[in-house]
Amino acid sequence: MCxxxxxxxxxxxxxxxxxxxxxxxGVRRRVDLGLLQDAPPVPGDWVLIHVGFAMxxxxxxxxxxxxxxxxxxxxxxxxxxEVRGYGLENEPQDQSGPRLKQ
Amino acid sequence: xxxxxxxxxxxxxxxxxxxxxxxxDPKRHYRIMEVCGGHTHAIYRFGxxxxxxxxxxxxxxxxxxxCVLPMGRIDDGLSLAAEPNFIFAAFGDMMRVPGTQGSPxxxxxxxxxxxxxxxxxxxxxxxxSNPEKHVMFFAIGFETTAPSTALTLMRAKxxxxxxxxxxxxxxxxxxxxxxxxxxxxxxLDGFVGPGHVSTVIGCRPYDWIAKDxxxxxxxxxxxxxxxxxxxxxxxxQLRSGKAKVENQYKRVVLWEGNRAAxxxxxxxxxxxxxxxxRGLGFISQSALKIRASYAEWxxxxxxxxxxxxVTDPKAAQCGEVLKGVLKPAQCKLFGRECTPEQPVxxxxxxxxxxxxxxxxxxxxxxxxxxxxxxxxxxxxxxxxAAKRAAD
Numbered sequence: 001m002c003x004x005x006x007x008x009x010x011x012x013x014x015x016x017x018x019x020x021x022x023x024x025x026g027v028r029r030r031v032d033l034g035l036l037q038d039a040p041p042v043p044g045d046w047v048l049i050h051v052g053f054a055m056x057x058x059x060x061x062x063x064x065x066x067x068x069x070x071x072x073x074x075x076x077x078x079x080x081x082e083v084r085g086y087g088l089e090n091e092p093q094d095q096s097g098p099r100l101k102q
Numbered sequence: 103x104x105x106x107x108x109x110x111x112x113x114x115x116x117x118x119x120x121x122x123x124x125x126x127d128p129k130r131h132y133r134i135m136e137v138c139g140g141h142t143h144a145i146y147r148f149g150x151x152x153x154x155x156x157x158x159x160x161x162x163x164x165x166x167x168x169c170v171l172p173m174g175r176i177d178d179g180l181s182l183a184a185e186p187n188f189i190f191a192a193f194g195d196m197m198r199v200p201g202t203q204g205s206p207x208x209x210x211x212x213x214x215x216x217x218x219x220x221x222x223x224x225x226x227x228x229x230x231s232n233p234e235k236h237v238m239f240f241a242i243g244f245e246t247t248a249p250s251t252a253l254t255l256m257r258a259k260x261x262x263x264x265x266x267x268x269x270x271x272x273x274x275x276x277x278x279x280x281x282x283x284x285x286x287x288x289x290l291d292g293f294v295g296p297g298h299v300s301t302v303i304g305c306r307p308y309d310w311i312a313k314d315x316x317x318x319x320x321x322x323x324x325x326x327x328x329x330x331x332x333x334x335x336x337x338x339q340l341r342s343g344k345a346k347v348e349n350q351y352k353r354v355v356l357w358e359g360n361r362a363a364x365x366x367x368x369x370x371x372x373x374x375x376x377x378x379x380r381g382l383g384f385i386s387q388s389a390l391k392i393r394a395s396y397a398e399w400x401x402x403x404x405x406x407x408x409x410x411x412v413t414d415p416k417a418a419q420c421g422e423v424l425k426g427v428l429k430p431a432q433c434k435l436f437g438r439e440c441t442p443e444q445p446v447x448x449x450x451x452x453x454x455x456x457x458x459x460x461x462x463x464x465x466x467x468x469x470x471x472x473x474x475x476x477x478x479x480x481x482x483x484x485x486x487a488a489k490r491a492a493d
Contacts, residue, residue, distance in 0.1 A: 001193040001243060002140055002454060004298055032223055034253045035363045048354065051193070052221025053250040055360065056301050062353050069325050073147055085220035087227070
C-alpha cells in the first residue's frame with residue numbers, strides 16, 4: 001500500500017482521458033491519472049504510482065533509482081504483485097514492452 | 103529483467119557518513135524522528151544506524167497506517183463482512199491484522215467474502231461487476247492514499263453506483279506530529295519528514311514545526327543516501343541554531359504538493375473531531391471522515407457498526423516505543439509474546455512498524471558497510487531474497 005511504483009506511460013485511453021496503460025518492467029496495466037489532471041502526463045513520461053493512481057511525474061533516471069531501491073528494500077516482488085493485481089477484468093494481458101534500462 | 107544491484111554512489115554514502123560525524127557536536131545528544139514507516143523500514147533494512155555516531159539517535163515515528171489503526175475499527179469493519187451479500191475489500195497489508203475475532207484472512211477462512219484489492223479503483227470495479235452485492239472498501243492510509251479513495255468516491259457518486267461504500271480510516275500526519283511534540287516525555291531535535299505524504303501535502307504544512315517549535319524538518323527520499331543527506335541537512339540547521347523546512351526529495355516532492363489530490367480530498371473528506379491512534383490514544387482532528395454529501399457511499403453513515411473500543415493489552419508498550427521512550431527490544435513482549443507472525447502490539451503488525459522492522463533486520467548483517475570501510479566493495483551484500491526478485 002505504501003509502495004511508490006515507477007511506471008512508464010504507454011498510451012492514453014481514448015475513451016477516458018484520465019486513464020492510461022502503463023508499463024512496469026514489462027507488465028502492462030491500466031492506472032488512473034486523475035491525480036495528475038492539472039498537468040497530465042503523455043506517453044513516454046514516467047510516473048510514480050500509489051495504489052493504482054499516478055501520483056507524481058518523475059524522470060526516467062529517478063524511475064530506475066526507485067525500482068532499484070524497491071529491490072534493495074526487498075519490496076520489488078510485492079510491487080510487481082501489486083501491479084499485476086491492478087484491474088480485475090477487461091485488462092490487457094502481460095506483454096513485453098519497453099523495459100527499464102538494463 | 104536485471105535490476106541494478108548496488109546502491110547509488112557508495113563513496114558518496116561513506117562521505118555523507120563522515121560529514122554527519124563532523125557536524126555532530128560530541129557534547130550533544132541528537133534525537134531525530136523519522137516520521138514515515140517507509141523510512142523506518144529503510145533505516146533498518148540498510149543498517150543506516152551503523153553509519154551514525156552514537157550521539158545521533160533516530161526515533162521511529164507514527165507513520166505506519168496499519169500500525170496505528172485501533173483494533174476496534176477492524177472489528178467494526180469486519181462486523182459488516184458477516185452481512186449477507188457483502189464483500190469486504192481491503193489492501194493486502196490489512197489481511198493479517200488481527201481484530202478481536204480474527205484477521206480479515208481468518209474471516210475469509212470462515213466463509214465470508216473477503217477480497218484483496220490493490221487499488222480502491224478495483225474495489226469500485228468489484229461493485230460494478232457484482233451488482234447484487236454490496237462492496238465495502240476498508241480504506242486506510244495517510245495523505246498518500248486518501249486522494250485515491252477520494253477520487254474513487256467521486257467516481258462512484260458520478261456513476262450513481264449504490265452498491266459501493268467506503269469504511270474510512272484515513273488519518274493525517276500533522277496532528278500526530280503535534281501530539282508527539284506536546285507529549286511531556288518527548289524531547290526531539292528535528293524531523294526527517296515523510297516523502298510520499300509530502301508529495302500530496304507539500305512542505306508548507308510543516309512550517310509551524312520550525313517556526314513555533316523551533317525544530318528543523320527535512321522532507322526526505324527513501325534511498326540510503328537520501329536519508330543520510332537529510333540528517334546532514336538537519337545537523338547543519340541545528341549547528342547554525344536556525345530551524346526551517348527543507349526539501350531533500352525535490353525530484354519527487356513539490357513545495358506546494360499535489361493540488362489536484364488536495365482538491366479531491368477537500369471535496370470528499372472533512373476532519374473528524376477526534377480519532378484514536380493505537381499507541382498514541384485520542385488525537386483531535388487527526389483523521390478524515392466522509393462528508394455528508396457522500397453519505398450514501400460512507401459505510402459508517404449507511405450501516406450500523408458496534409463501535410466498541412478495544413484497548414491493547416497493557417503489557418504492550420507501543421506508545422512508549424512510538425514516543426521514543428523505549429527501544430522496540432525493551433518492550434516486555436518483544437520477540438516473545440509479540441512477533442511479526444503473532445503480533446500483540448500495534449508496531450509489530452506491519453513490516454513498516456518499528457518493532458517489526460527491528461525484529462526482522464536488527465540481527466541481520468547490515469547491507470551497508472560499517473563506518474570506515476565503505477570503500478571496500480566486498481562488504482556490499484544483497485539479501486538472497488532480493489537477489490531472486492532481481493533476476
